[in-house]
Amino acid sequence: MKHLALYVLALTVSLSGCSDAPPVENSGIDEEASPAIVTIKGQWLSEANGSVAIDPQPSGLSVWQNKLVSISDGSADSSQQRQLHIIEPETATLLPKTEKMRLGSRVRRSCFAAYLGSEPDLEALIADPIDPEVFYTVTEDATRTGALSPRCQQRYTETGSTDYPTLLVRLEQLDSGDVIMTRVRPLQFDKKLAVGDFPNDGIEGMALGKDGRLYLALEKDKAGNPRIFAVDMIDGFWETTDFASVIEPAIKLPPHEEGSHPINALEYYLHPETDNPYLLAIARNDNELWVLDVNGEQPANKIKMDFLAPAKGEDCAEYERMDNASIEGVTVLNNTLWMINDPWKVNYLKNIQCQSNETSYKKMAALLFSTPLQSTWFTTTQNHQQAQSSAN
Numbered sequence: 001m002k003h004l005a006l007y008v009l010a011l012t013v014s015l016s017g018c019s020d021a022p023p024v025e026n027s028g029i030d031e032e033a034s035p036a037i038v039t040i041k042g043q044w045l046s047e048a049n050g051s052v053a054i055d056p057q058p059s060g061l062s063v064w065q066n067k068l069v070s071i072s073d074g075s076a077d078s079s080q081q082r083q084l085h086i087i088e089p090e091t092a093t094l095l096p097k098t099e100k101m102r103l104g105s106r107v108r109r110s111c112f113a114a115y116l117g118s119e120p121d122l123e124a125l126i127a128d129p130i131d132p133e134v135f136y137t138v139t140e141d142a143t144r145t146g147a148l149s150p151r152c153q154q155r156y157t158e159t160g161s162t163d164y165p166t167l168l169v170r171l172e173q174l175d176s177g178d179v180i181m182t183r184v185r186p187l188q189f190d191k192k193l194a195v196g197d198f199p200n201d202g203i204e205g206m207a208l209g210k211d212g213r214l215y216l217a218l219e220k221d222k223a224g225n226p227r228i229f230a231v232d233m234i235d236g237f238w239e240t241t242d243f244a245s246v247i248e249p250a251i252k253l254p255p256h257e258e259g260s261h262p263i264n265a266l267e268y269y270l271h272p273e274t275d276n277p278y279l280l281a282i283a284r285n286d287n288e289l290w291v292l293d294v295n296g297e298q299p300a301n302k303i304k305m306d307f308l309a310p311a312k313g314e315d316c317a318e319y320e321r322m323d324n325a326s327i328e329g330v331t332v333l334n335n336t337l338w339m340i341n342d343p344w345k346v347n348y349l350k351n352i353q354c355q356s357n358e359t360s361y362k363k364m365a366a367l368l369f370s371t372p373l374q375s376t377w378f379t380t381t382q383n384h385q386q387a388q389s390s391a392n
Contacts, residue, residue, distance in 0.1 A: 038374075039306045041319055042367035043092035044360055045340070053094060055364040056080045058340045059204070060125030060137070061265065061329030067095075068368075070329055070340055071137055074121030074144070081119060084135065084171070084179055089338065092368040101171065104182040110241050111152035112167055112184050115145040122169075124206040124266070125329075126214075135171040135179075136208070138216070141200040142167075156243070160189030162199045168214075168231070170238055187216075187231070188243035196222030204328065205266030207279055209294065212237070215279060216246070219262035226253060226263045228279065228292070250296035251279065260285055265330040265339070268294075271378055278378065282327045282339065289330075289337070291377050303377055307341070309357060309367055316354035323350040325367075332373065339369040 045053045057076035062069050068087040072080040079097075086095040103117050121141045128134035142164035147153060159165045165186035172182045187203075189195045198220060205217030212233040221227050229246045237244070254261075265282035277294035283302075291301040307325035311317060328342035343364040352358050 037304045037306055038371055039308065040339075040369045040371045041308045041310070042341075042369040043310065045087070045366040045368055046091075046093050048094055048096045050093075052360050052363060052365045053080070055343070056085065056366050057342050057364070058085065058366050059123045059328045059342050060206070061331045061338060061340050062125050062127040062135075063331050063333045064127040064135075065132060066333070068331065068333065068338060068340075069125065069127055069135070071122050071125040073123055073342065074119050074141065075345070078119075082122075084125075084173070087340075087368065089333065089368070089370070098177040098179065101179045101181055104172075104180045106241075107169075107181045107184050110184055111148055111156065112186075115139070115142050115164070116167070116169065116181055116184065118145065120167075120169075123202075123204050123328075124217075126206050126208050129208070133173045135173070136206065136214070137169050137171060138203050138206055139167040139169065140202045140204065143199045156186055158188065158243075159186065160191050160193065160246075161187075161195040162197050162202065164199070165243075166203055168244060183238040185238065185241060185244045187246055189229070189246050193227075193229075193246070193248060194222040195227070196220070201262065204262065204264045205281065205330075207266040207268040209268045209277060215249075215266060215268065217263035217266045217281060219264065220260065224260065225256070226261055226283075228253065228263070228266075228281075249294070251292050251294060252296055252299050253292065254290060254300040254302055263290070264326075264328045264342075267330045267332060269332055274378075276378070280330055280332070280337070282330050284326050284328060287325065287327075289377070301377060307367075307369060309351065311354035312356040313354055316356060320351075320353045320357070324348060325369075327369070335373050336370050337373055341366050341369070 047053050055077035057073045058070040059073040060071050068089050070085045082101040120139050122137045123140040124138050126136045156165050168185045169181055170183035172180050201219040203216050204219050207215040214231045214233055216229045218227040228251050230249050231244050231246055261283050263281045264284035267280040269278045269280050279292040281290040287305050289303040307322045308319035309322055311320045324344055324347040325341045326344040327339045329340040331338050349361055352361050
């Protein structure tokens with residue numbers, strides 16, 4: 001990647017934000033009465049014409065030119081797929097749509113053209129903090145596409161995970177606003193990592209750290225546990241379609257004895273005061289934010305969250321607590337944590353309480369949430385570690 005020497009500076013600017021847009025009003029919380037839960041209000045995601053966005057299935061959220069940008073996964077309405085969704089954060093309004101993503105010449109000649117040119121399951125998104133024209137995404141479930149050609153199967157058989165390899169994709173936006181898939185590389189996991197073969201429980205979150213290290217959040221491995229891996233996008237990374245080897249950094253995740261606790265969104269965050277690097281991970285099933293020390297020294301900190309949807313009507317509260325939010329995108333802008341949900345179709349209608357929201361829920365409409373970053377999210381892990389050391 002180019003201009004790596006400027007990377008840390010640009011990344012810090014992009015994460016701290018320089019937008020004048022105020023965050024969505026959030027309900028706050030009485031920290032003395034209930035310090036374990038942060039309650040967050042959301043706004044319905046709307047199209048440029050003011051109508052609610054129908055079934056966008058957002059997966060991934062990033063900061064781009066003082067706005068937010070997301071992408072739709074393979075289960076979204078066809079009108080939403082293979083597009084970048086630029087969002088005005090203060091109003092949760094989408095900018096007008098552009099044409100669907102096209103395949104660049106190198107991707108058209110690759111083994112993955114049929115999949116990427118149809119209904120790819122794109123599950124995360126990063127806007128390059130150095131080059132405003134470049135974005136990165138990753139694929140998940142490709143079972144609907146069918147097998148690769150015999151030649152391609154032979155070349156890409158040793159994935160270490162699913163039969164159809166997980167793909168990293170480089171996107172480039174043209175002056176017209178159209179987006180081209182310019183490069184693609186499949187991921188290879190060492191068999192010793194025991195990732196397992198779970199086509200719809202694969203990589204769901206990405207975060208870009210310093211020196212081109214790309215962090216990848218896996219929903220579950222062979223043992224049913226979430227994992228965080230990484231790929232180093234060094235100079236020349238995109239000049240080949242060979243496997244990109246995955247490594248596993250020593251990052252401490254919260255311990256769980258049972259149940260499913262997938263990571264569904266990821267963000268890299270440099271603390272402005274300590275310069276300590278963190279990963280902010282969303283555990284969708286738990287309604288939790290996990291604050292993870294990139295250096296692997298501090299234990300994980302879990303922040304419990306409640307999500308509220310706006311409501312209207314005489315018999316309705318101004319906001320109603322959601323039964324199932326399913327957050328699948330997270331980023332930081334203007335010292336504010338922004339999140340977007342991916343409506344879980346099996347459970348989303350359980351949210352219906354106020355009649356005014358029934359239509360939005362039935363349209364699988366998404367919500368944009370925000371809440372100010374809190375210093376205790378980052379100091380708690382340090383204090384916890386110090387307390388353990390003192391006890392020993």
